[in-house]
Structures are given as structure tokens and as C-alpha cells.
Amino acid sequence: MKNKKNKLVALLVVGLIGINMVSAQEKYIDKNGTLVFEASEKLFEEVKAENTSVTAILDTKTGEIAALGLMKGFRFKNSLMEEHFNENYIESETYPKAIFKGNLIDFEFKSLSEIEQKLTTTGILELHGKEKEISTILTIKKIDKSISIQGNFAVTPEDFDIEIPKIVKNKIAREVLVQLTFNLIEK
């Protein structure tokens, strides 16, 4: 009787560990991802900002990917430009974040390796209270326990109803190039 009980407990423990391991392997997270955007025009001061505390989550079971960048987290070289970005253009007090939710098409966790893979992602980027569909190709590889994701895409201020005043229009590029670098680790 005692033996049976012990066996049952042992089975339960093994089972629980097993369940934990399965659920632990599903999500890869980066809390310090990098987003850089640039809208510089030749001959004018560079319009570029970097955010190094972007959150990215990848569900390795489904290939779902989500990223969140806080607007106040974007740092410019020029403090006045940073102030204008927050107050006049992105209105970060009203719209404090940008969120992307999408899917990595044909994602297969098993096939990840140290060799770079190119995968298409499509999803919705929400910013400044507006949504836009984004589709881009990401470079993905897995080294040890971390998955690295890199890529870029372009958007325009009009996509998100951001008005650029005439007086600075020629100093800001029409297309804003966004670069992303995530290093996700198992959670």
C-alpha cells in the first residue's frame, strides 16, 4: 500500500515537472529589445531615436509574436527634438506606447538553428491611436538558449495620422525606417 502511494507521488511529481517544462518552453521574452527609427534628410540634422527597453514575446508553439515599445523610452541626441517628438508628434501622454501583434509565417521551433533563417511576419502595428498592417521579413536564429530576431520596415507619419508641420517638412524624411533587434530568452 505504502509502496503504491510512493509510486503515485513519484509519478505525480514527474508529471508536474513535465508539464512545467512544456509550458516553460513555449514563451521566449526580451525585456530589453532595441528599436531604432530614423527619418533623416540629407544636409539636415539627423532625426533618429533609439529605445532599448522594448518588450518582445514569441510564442514558440504558435509563432505568435508581440512587441511593445514605450514612446517615452525613445531617446534622441537632441533633447529639444525628443521633447517635440513626445509633445507635438507622437503625443506620448495620450498614446504612451506602440504595440505590434502578429504571426511568424511557417515558424517552426524545431528548425531554428545558428544558421540564419528568413521568415515573413505580418501583423498589426498600433501607434498614436491608429492601426496599420505591417508585413516584413525577419532574420531569425537560435544560439544556445536565446533566439535573436532582427529586421526592419518602413512606415509614414500619415499612416498614423501624425501631422508634420510645413516648417519642418523638408527636414523630416517622408518614410520612417524602423529597425528592430530582439534577443529573446526562454521564460
Next chain:
Amino acid sequence: MSKKKYYLLVSLIALLFFLALLVKQYLYGEHRNIASEKATMEISATELESRFASNQSLTSKNLLDKVIAVHGKINAIEINSVIIDNKVQANLLNGNMDNIAVGDIITVKGRCIGYDDLLEIVKIDQATQILN
């Protein structure tokens, strides 16, 4: 040139120089130095997160860009950030990671940059440790 005119010219040049300095200061002013600013409030990590969770837009309006001091227990250290009570992520200014370990009770001062509802954590940047 009379003496009067000479003085006028000199003061005009001085004024122009001063104005140019002001304009330069406005256009290319220094960034805020968060580490030298005083915290506007002190709060526990758990309390801070629950304020955002219960009313994001109001708390954002009140706290974004403000320098706040947050205390709690470190439950993870990742790159240059400490995670406090799983509710706050404070990114420390470079070179401030010494003498910090998981399990420590810590107070940090930094700029509140907002609420991450994917992970349900509040993010703070340019943080420095406050030693009690």
C-alpha cells in the same frame, strides 16, 4: 567714432552674443540629468503596478516622465535592468550594477516611462540605486 557710439556698438555685440547663446541653449540644450533630480514620490513596486493596472491613462498622465523612487525585492537581473517584485523593470544607468543581487531589497530612482501591458510591468529608465 565717438565714445558713446563705441559703447553702443560693444553692448549691441554683447547682446547679440547673449541672444545667440540663448538660442543655442534652446535648440541644443542638455538632456535632463535624472540621477541629479529629486524623486517626486516614493512608492512600492507592487503599489506602482496596481496604480497603472487599475487606471492606465490617468496614471500615465500623472507619472510619465516623472522621477520616482521605487522599492521592493529584486527577483531578476537582466542585462542592465533589475526586475523588482515582478512588477517594475528599472533600467540602470551604466556602471551601477555592482553590489546588486537577486533577493536584495532595493530602492531605485528613475524616470517612469510607462506601463507594459504585455508583461504587466512598469518600466523605469536612467535609474540609480538609492542607498539607505
